Amino acid sequence: MEKVYYAHLNETVYQHTLANGLQVYMIPKNDFHKVFATFTTHYGSFDQSFISPKTGKKVNQPEGIAHFLEHKMFSMPDKTDAFETLSKFGVNANAYTNFDRTSYLFSGTKNIESALTYLLDFVQTPYFTVKSVKKEQGIIAEELRMYADYPNQRLFYGLLQNLYQKHPIHVEIGGTVESIHKITAKKLYDAYETFYHPSNMEVVLVGNFDPEAMVQLIEDNQSKKGYSKQDPIQRFMPKEPKAIRTSHAEIEMPVVMPKLGLGVKLTPSSGKEALKKDIALAILMDMYFSNSTKNYQQLLQSRLINESFEYTSIEEENAFTMAFFGDTVDPTLLKSRLTQMILALKRQKHDPVVFERHKKSTLGSFVMSLNSLESISMGFTNYLANGVSMFEVPEIIESITLKDIQAIAKDIQPKRISSFVVMPAKAQKASV
Amino acid sequence: MILIDQTKKFKTVLITLKFKRVAKVDEFAFRTLLPSVLRTKTNLYKNRQQFNEKLESLYGASLTSNTNKTGILSIIHVQLKLVNPTLALDASLFEEGLNFLKEYIYGHNTFNEKDFELEKSLLIEEVVAKENDKTRFALTRLFEEMCANELYGARVSGTKAQLEALTFKQFKKMYKDFIQKDELQIILSGDVTPENVALTQRVFPNASFSAMDFLDYETKAVNTVTEIVEHDKISQTKLNIGYRLPIRQGDPKHVAAVLFNAALGGYVHSRLFLNVREKHSLCYYVSSVYDAYKGIMFIYSGVDAKRLDLAKKVIDEEVKRMCTERISEKELALSKQALINDLKESEDSQGARQNLMYIQMLLGKTPTLAERIEKIEQVTPDDLLEVGKLLLKDTVYLLDVER
Numbered sequence: 037m038e039k040v041y042y043a044h045l046n047e048t049v050y051q052h053t054l055a056n057g058l059q060v061y062m063i064p065k066n067d068f069h070k071v072f073a074t075f076t077t078h079y080g081s082f083d084q085s086f087i088s089p090k091t092g093k094k095v096n097q098p099e100g101i102a103h104f105l106e107h108k109m110f111s112m113p114d115k116t117d118a119f120e121t122l123s124k125f126g127v128n129a130n131a132y133t134n135f136d137r138t139s140y141l142f143s144g145t146k147n148i149e150s151a152l153t154y155l156l157d158f159v160q161t162p163y164f165t166v167k168s169v170k171k172e173q174g175i176i177a178e179e180l181r182m183y184a185d186y187p188n189q190r191l192f193y194g195l196l197q198n199l200y201q202k203h204p205i206h207v208e209i210g211g212t213v214e215s216i217h218k219i220t221a222k223k224l225y226d227a228y229e230t231f232y233h234p235s236n237m238e239v240v241l242v243g244n245f246d247p248e249a250m251v252q253l254i255e256d257n258q259s260k261k262g263y264s265k266q267d268p269i270q271r272f273m274p275k276e277p278k279a280i281r282t283s284h285a286e287i288e289m290p291v292v293m294p295k296l297g298l299g300v301k302l303t304p305s306s307g308k309e310a311l312k313k314d315i316a317l318a319i320l321m322d323m324y325f326s327n328s329t330k331n332y333q334q335l336l337q338s339r340l341i342n343e344s345f346e347y348t349s350i351e352e353e354n355a356f357t358m359a360f361f362g363d364t365v366d367p368t369l370l371k372s373r374l375t376q377m378i379l380a381l382k383r384q385k386h387d388p389v390v391f392e393r394h395k396k397s398t399l400g401s402f403v404m405s406l407n408s409l410e411s412i413s414m415g416f417t418n419y420l421a422n423g424v425s426m427f428e429v430p431e432i433i434e435s436i437t438l439k440d441i442q443a444i445a446k447d448i449q450p451k452r453i454s455s456f457v458v459m460p461a462k463a464q465k466a467s468v
Numbered sequence: 469m470i471l472i473d474q475t476k477k478f479k480t481v482l483i484t485l486k487f488k489r490v491a492k493v494d495e496f497a498f499r500t501l502l503p504s505v506l507r508t509k510t511n512l513y514k515n516r517q518q519f520n521e522k523l524e525s526l527y528g529a530s531l532t533s534n535t536n537k538t539g540i541l542s543i544i545h546v547q548l549k550l551v552n553p554t555l556a557l558d559a560s561l562f563e564e565g566l567n568f569l570k571e572y573i574y575g576h577n578t579f580n581e582k583d584f585e586l587e588k589s590l591l592i593e594e595v596v597a598k599e600n601d602k603t604r605f606a607l608t609r610l611f612e613e614m615c616a617n618e619l620y621g622a623r624v625s626g627t628k629a630q631l632e633a634l635t636f637k638q639f640k641k642m643y644k645d646f647i648q649k650d651e652l653q654i655i656l657s658g659d660v661t662p663e664n665v666a667l668t669q670r671v672f673p674n675a676s677f678s679a680m681d682f683l684d685y686e687t688k689a690v691n692t693v694t695e696i697v698e699h700d701k702i703s704q705t706k707l708n709i710g711y712r713l714p715i716r717q718g719d720p721k722h723v724a725a726v727l728f729n730a731a732l733g734g735y736v737h738s739r740l741f742l743n744v745r746e747k748h749s750l751c752y753y754v755s756s757v758y759d760a761y762k763g764i765m766f767i768y769s770g771v772d773a774k775r776l777d778l779a780k781k782v783i784d785e786e787v788k789r790m791c792t793e794r795i796s797e798k799e800l801a802l803s804k805q806a807l808i809n810d811l812k813e814s815e816d817s818q819g820a821r822q823n824l825m826y827i828q829m830l831l832g833k834t835p836t837l838a839e840r841i842e843k844i845e846q847v848t849p850d851d852l853l854e855v856g857k858l859l860l861k862d863t864v865y866l867l868d869v870e871r
Binding site: 126127143171175186187336343394397403409461 | 475476477478479480515516517518520521523524525526527528529530549551552555586589590593594596597599600601602603700701702703704735736737742745746749750751752753770771772802805806808809810812813815816817818
């Protein structure tokens with residue numbers, strides 16, 4: 037077992053790779069009551085097309101299948117529900133699916149060994165039947181309908197649909213009511229057998245436990261299961277053109293004020309470089325759009341934005357985006373003002389004092405994010421996707437220079453800017 | 469008195485100011501608006517930009533504020549979150565943070581009318597935009613209908629009309645009154661030194677603490693169940709049901725009421741989740757919540773519009789079963805376990821520890837974790853039946869799809 041101590045943050049990470057390829061990361065925090073455990077597979081909504089390791093043939097699957105599989109993993113062959121069983125141990129269980137991963141997790145203050153053993157067991161026990169798949173379609177359809185009523189979710193995906201032509205980032209993680217009805221038990225088994233092999237998975241534990249005992253427990257559990265070696269998974273990602281799909285689109289929803297989403301499609305990178313660019317973009321946006329900037333004050337004073345205004349970077353495999361969202365009385369005018377401000381970044385001479393202040397603030401926010409076991413765990417898993425240990429992030433922030441900021445700004449192309457607007461639809465209200 | 473939660477567990481130091489007074493509906497708009505106006509300019513920071521720059525230079529310190537209602541109290545919470553000064557290697561950080569907070573609250577020899585008007589319009593937009601979240605909106609409407617003419621039914625952020633009516637002159641007058649009459653409590657938590665505490669006392673000599681009965685006893689006689697149906701262009705029906713449960717914090721039945729709610733719809737092992745969602749696939753979410761400061765319980769859910777009647781029927785049946793049949797020891801044990809786990813987990817959250825400390829001080833009772841767990845362990849299935857006897861269905865509110 038490898039042990040690394042990060043003195044400046046007073047954190048220790050234990051790492052161990054099992055014979056079957058499963059990666060185990062442990063971050064002990066002995067002054068906490070709780071343990072937060074996640075079991076994650078590198079399989080998310082992006083992975084719709086791959087080579088089946090069993091047949092060697094290419095498989096194409098319906099949108100939303102990774103999320104559907106996440107729901108179905110909780111059904112056990114003895115008709116019990118894993119969620120319920122975990123709650124019987126007195127721990128809080130959950131699961132979530134992202135673009136590139138699916139995590140099963142629990143947090144608890146007792147019965148940690150039994151709950152961890154059960155977590156490993158239920159995620160490694162696939163059981164799908166025609167009947168149970170049909171039932172789940174009902175629940176997930178309600179979940180999708182609930183999201184369909186969230187204007188911010190419509191805005192987010194609407195913007196990504198404008199920017200990306202082929203990349204699956206524009207597809208909602210849960211799929212659509214139509215696509216989930218194409219999911220069958222057989223398709224779920226195909227996906228499971230490909231992506232839920234231990235060599236494509238990791239366990240991350242944060243909290244109050246003994247690392248030696250935990251790694252032994254995981255070793256013993258896994259050695260009984262007789263996994264054979266699996267080669268790296270071959271996935272297919274459609275090649276995304278540099279150009280955007282459309283520069284503008286609108287929909288109507290029962291919102292009280294129009295909502296504007298504005299995005300810039302940027303050049304993606306991979307691994308640590310992508311993470312560094314992502315942080316540099318975040319600093320660039322802070323320097324010009326945070327509430328201490330002239331741009332922000334101007335937009336606020338001219339009443340084009342309000343407190344709902346936000347900006348973010350979206351960094352995923354083969355996709356890199358700068359995005360702005362907010363309610364506005366005049367989406368057309370806000371769009372044109374924001375576009376001018378964004379394009380001005382290319383020629384801007386950046387102030388080193390402002391840059392240093394935002395770097396310091398970024399560093400401070402990172403340290404503050406280490407306050408809760410949840411955010412350490414989620415952050416750790418997230419940074420691993422870029423091949424970076426979370427506690428190395430402060431060094432990456434420190435290494436960012438004004439040149440990195442300039443390089444991102446230079447990547448902004450007028451042709452790769454798009455907007456999406458949610459317009460208010462008049463709702464008919466009637467009391468009975 | 470300053471409350472202190474000394475712990476090396478966290479990477480941050482929280483300085484929280486809580487300003488409290490008895491809630492009055494006609495002051496809601498002012499109290500919600502106040503924290504934003506205070507940010508626009510102080511004697512030292514001439515505009516919002518300078519104010520925010522200062523926060524950034526304090527290693528990205530975050531200043532958050534919100535106004536809420538706890539029982540009959542209106543509380544303005546102001547919190548400054550700092551990186552633990554030892555991690556930031558900056559010894560003056562705590563003092564700078566403290567002075568910044570003082571300037572934020574008290575550094576206002578003048579206010580600017582233009583800033584006031586801008587913040588007012590921004591808040592109106594925010595208040596109106598809350599309607600976009602249909603789940604939350606439907607809950608607000610349930611409380612408005614069920615608790616009409618009660619403090620609980622009033623929108624705590626103030627309504628659009630109340631905000632529009634608030635003038636600059638009134639605002640300035642109410643600010644003076646706020647400074648003079650609100651009681652200020654301070655909570656410090658994190659790796660706080662005795663010097664930090666002494667410094668806080670010097671910077672805020674007006675901080676105090678008094679326990680008081682803040683529970684909301686307002687209630688009404690319920691003879692018939694009111695049903696309200698409204699429609700909107702949505703794809704899922706929001707079904708909310710409000711009940712009177714006249715058991716409040718400190719009542720001998722209080723812990724049993726918490727467990728009653730936990731077993732009914734507080735957790736994933738609870739009856740609503742298992743029957744309404746898992747057995748009948750009627751919804752994605754369905755939960756029950758018990759408010760012990762007011763003595764009400766409510767169920768909220770988002771259900772398939774086509775199967776609304778079945779959802780109502782199944783929920784009613786589950787509530788009835790809870791009230792008339794004794795819960796099994798096993799089921800009760802699960803709820804106890806979940807509740808105890810939550811209590812322990814909240815010890816790992818700096819914010820939750822502060823809230824607990826504050827409420828306990830208000831109540832004038834400071835039981836230890838072990839004592840609280842013991843109280844939970846003592847509850848029996850019969851105690852839950854006694855709770856069920858007091859439960860009274862009051863109002864059903866439906867935000868339905870357009871039919």
